[in-house]
Amino acid sequence: MNTPLIMIVGAADTGRAPLTAALLRRMLLQRTIDVRVESAGVLGHDDDPASPDALAVAEHLSLDLSAHRARSLSADLVDAASLLLAVDRGTARVARLRFPQAEARIHTLGELAGRDRDIPDPFKMQIGPWLIYAQEIERLLQQALPRIIAFLPQVLTAPPDSKPPAPLPVVAxxxxxxxxxxxxxxxxxxxxxxxxxxxxxxxxxxxxxxxxxxxxxxxxxxxxxxxxxxxxxxxxxxxxxxxxxxxxxxxxxxxxxxxxxxxxxxxxxxxxxxxxxxx
Structure with missing residues (x-):
């Protein structure tokens, strides 16, 4: 069976979307859940790299977005995804209008976290707001995780011979x-x-x-x-x-x-x- 795909849907796919995807990817990896987590946008910024601010906050969070390149949400990506997780209600609305056949699989992060909350786009803001919003995204992901996993056809854990997650290291x-x-x-x-x-x-x-x-x-x-x-x-x-x-x-x-x-x-x-x- 193919590995399930979770698609994070953003506007330009250069800020919140790749950052959310990286956070969720790490969260699932720590739980040894075998799922692909990718991102795409609805505004057509294909091949643009992650924004400098997103790169900086990712580095603060021990994530690497240097290889990320934006892409547009396509029918093929929509059809392949078990869940399309939009960064805000506006993005979800656009995705539902373009791909009505996938409406049942398109949700916002706030919806699945049980919160009436959209994370603002911190484009061109200083690093402080970016860090605060990134941590809020991570908290919403943690709250939404059981519902996110429920969209997967089955929870695929890592193979039995995989190494368990490493314990927290000792501080110098x-x-x-x-x-x-x-x-x-x-x-x-x-x-x-x-x-x-x-x-x-x-x-x-x-x-x-x-x-x-x-x-x-x-x-x-x-x-x-x-x-x-x-x-x-x-x-x-x-x-x-x-x-x-x-x-x-x-x-x-x-x-x-x-x-x-x-x-x-x-x-x-x-x-x-x-x-x-x-x-």
């Missing part, structure tokens, strides 16, 4: 120690306000982030994306941070003692939305 002692020291410093600042100048503490946090990113613990360690979000948190922290900001930074820095997972990145990304409300 230098990174672990730096994260522990900085977390302890922030904890001291929460308990004894004014004991350390914020400028000095902030410099120490920046050094710890840079060290952690330089000591990535393997491809599954999402420390690059996590570090970018930590820097965004620093930018949002007031010149005289309160104990809530210090405690939140302490908890976030402490996570650097272990390999960073997608859940860690998603949690910090979600917390950034309320960062300015911390006392």
């Amino acid at each position: 002692e230098e990174r672990r120690a730096a994260a522990e020291r900085t977390a302890q410093l922030l904890d001291l600042m929460t308990r004894i306000p004014g004991i350390v100048e914020w400028s000095a503490a902030r410099e120490q946090i920046e050094i710890t982030i840079a060290l952690a990113q330089a000591r990535q613990a393997g491809a599954s360690d999402l420390v690059a994306a996590y570090g970018a979000l930590l820097r965004a948190a620093l930018a949002l922290t007031p010149p005289v941070p309160g104990t809530a900001h210090l405690a939140a930074l302490r908890d976030a820095i402490a996570r650097l003692e272990q390999p960073i997972t997608s859940e860690d990145v998603g949690s910090l990304s979600a917390r950034l939305g309320a960062w300015s409300t911390l006392a």
